[in-house]
Amino acid sequence: MTLTEKILARAAGKSSVAAGDNIWVKADVLMTHDVCGPGTIGVFKREFGKTAKVWDRNKVVIIPDHYIFTADSKSNRNVDILREFVKEQDITYFYDVIDNPDGNWVYDPTKGPLKRQYGSRFAGVCHTALPQKGHTRPGEILFGTDSHTCMAGAFNEFATGIGNTDAGFVLGTGKLLIKVPETMHFRLEGQMQPGVMAKDIILHVIGQIGFDGATYRAMQFDGPGVASLSMDDRMTVANMAIEAGGKNGIFEFDAQTKAFVDHRCRLNNTKATYDPVERDRDEKFVYEFTVDLSKLEPTVACHPDPGNRKLAKELTSVKLDRAYIGSCTGGKTSDFLEFARVLNGKRVAIDTFGVPATPEIVTDLQSARWGQKTVWDILVDAGVQMTENAGCAACLGGPVDTFGRMNTPLKCISATNRNFPGRMGHKESQVFLASPATVAASALTGRITDPREFI
Numbered sequence: 001m002t003l004t005e006k007i008l009a010r011a012a013g014k015s016s017v018a019a020g021d022n023i024w025v026k027a028d029v030l031m032t033h034d035v036c037g038p039g040t041i042g043v044f045k046r047e048f049g050k051t052a053k054v055w056d057r058n059k060v061v062i063i064p065d066h067y068i069f070t071a072d073s074k075s076n077r078n079v080d081i082l083r084e085f086v087k088e089q090d091i092t093y094f095y096d097v098i099d100n101p102d103g104n105w106v107y108d109p110t111k112g113p114l115k116r117q118y119g120s121r122f123a124g125v126c127h128t129a130l131p132q133k134g135h136t137r138p139g140e141i142l143f144g145t146d147s148h149t150c151m152a153g154a155f156n157e158f159a160t161g162i163g164n165t166d167a168g169f170v171l172g173t174g175k176l177l178i179k180v181p182e183t184m185h186f187r188l189e190g191q192m193q194p195g196v197m198a199k200d201i202i203l204h205v206i207g208q209i210g211f212d213g214a215t216y217r218a219m220q221f222d223g224p225g226v227a228s229l230s231m232d233d234r235m236t237v238a239n240m241a242i243e244a245g246g247k248n249g250i251f252e253f254d255a256q257t258k259a260f261v262d263h264r265c266r267l268n269n270t271k272a273t274y275d276p277v278e279r280d281r282d283e284k285f286v287y288e289f290t291v292d293l294s295k296l297e298p299t300v301a302c303h304p305d306p307g308n309r310k311l312a313k314e315l316t317s318v319k320l321d322r323a324y325i326g327s328c329t330g331g332k333t334s335d336f337l338e339f340a341r342v343l344n345g346k347r348v349a350i351d352t353f354g355v356p357a358t359p360e361i362v363t364d365l366q367s368a369r370w371g372q373k374t375v376w377d378i379l380v381d382a383g384v385q386m387t388e389n390a391g392c393a394a395c396l397g398g399p400v401d402t403f404g405r406m407n408t409p410l411k412c413i414s415a416t417n418r419n420f421p422g423r424m425g426h427k428e429s430q431v432f433l434a435s436p437a438t439v440a441a442s443a444l445t446g447r448i449t450d451p452r453e454f455i
Contacts, residue, residue, distance in 0.1 A: 216247050
């Protein structure tokens with residue numbers, strides 16, 4: 001069996017499964033957030049009763065992160081709906097925006113968008129917060145009401161996005177009917193060259209198979225090249241499996257996985273036991289593709305399709321209005337460090353916005369020092385508009401006052417994960433997806449630029 005099949009078989013209580021089988025699997029974790037959480041709660045109460053209890057209060061993780069730092073009253077109200085449900089159900093893991101469990105969330109625009117407006121438990125972007133807070137464990141099943149839940153596949157688990165109706169059912173029963181997906185195999189060999197990042201790997205892969213090339217299929221990443229990838233790198237790759245239509249992305253378990261998971265579980269006092277899965281050497285794949293990491297170059301997905309692959313060096317004529325770094329895909333600490341390496345001592349030529357994915361990443365950047373300056377200060381001195389209000393922000397547009405949102409037709413190069421029309425705001429804007437290094441280089445020149453020019 002493949003990695004995905006092994007996990008699904010275990011969760012179904014079966015000795016084996018095959019692609020195409022329909023099976024009931026037990027959930028280890030269900031995650032929801034402020035956009036889909038209220039709808040999921042509504043389905044749960046309608047179908048199970050207003051006084052019904054969730055199947056396991058310790059396996060539900062609720063993380064407000066999408067439409068948070070906005071004066072839009074309906075968006076603010078969504079966070080309060082989550083808080084009320086958490087109190088009703090006595091749910092253990094709720095990463096609230098405010099510290100007062102009896103309070104109400106109201107964003108104050110008079111304080112400006114740059115200084116933090118959240119409490120001590122706020123966790124930021126759900127997909128980055130889940131591993132940071134010790135909720136991603138090898139061999140487990142993670143369902144989330146967000147398509148990029150597949151990012152947790154970096155930790156050798158089956159992680160996939162589901163809709164509100166399915167999530168409402170899981171809330172009440174702890175299980176879900178799943179069709180076992182076929183598995184596509186991506187063997188990684190070699191090591192990336194300077195200027196190339198994990199984002200370039202997945203953009204290369206999606207460009208190879210197309211934006212629908214993995215529809216309802218598992219994307220398995222393994223091979224000797226995986227050892228050279230950090231956990232942040234693996235998260236970037238797994239995150240964008242959905243951009244090829246994938247049901248999930250998944251990596252092999254190794255010493256790096258173990259070290260990360262063990263540390264995070266201890267740090268957060270979450271469940272520390274898990275059972276990773278290993279490959280069967282006779283596993284069957286529906287598709288196989290080898291990626292030589294040493295031959296990859298900085299890559300861009302041109303508007304309006306993540307599979308519209310071009311090399312950065314081929315796009316130097318494309319002039320830009322904006323650069324953006326952030327999101328679950330491109331807002332991790334390592335992403336900002338590479339971004340800063342390119343910008344250090346220079347000045348951006350276009351409006352550039354930076355949104356760390358989580359408060360922990362804000363702290364990392366404000367404490368890490370390169371010489372006399374923190375990384376945060378290096379970015380600010382380079383002209384980047386950096387906000388402490390960690391979250392999804394303009395990655396998915398949001399209300400008109402969302403930090404970094406494009407409210408007019410602009411061309412933007414972004415370290416995010418999706419670029420269909422209107423994704424980051426105005427429906428006539430254009431988004432070019434690239435690595436943080438490529439975004440930084442392009443911010444310096446005002447046109448799409450290969451970061452190797454600055455290395």
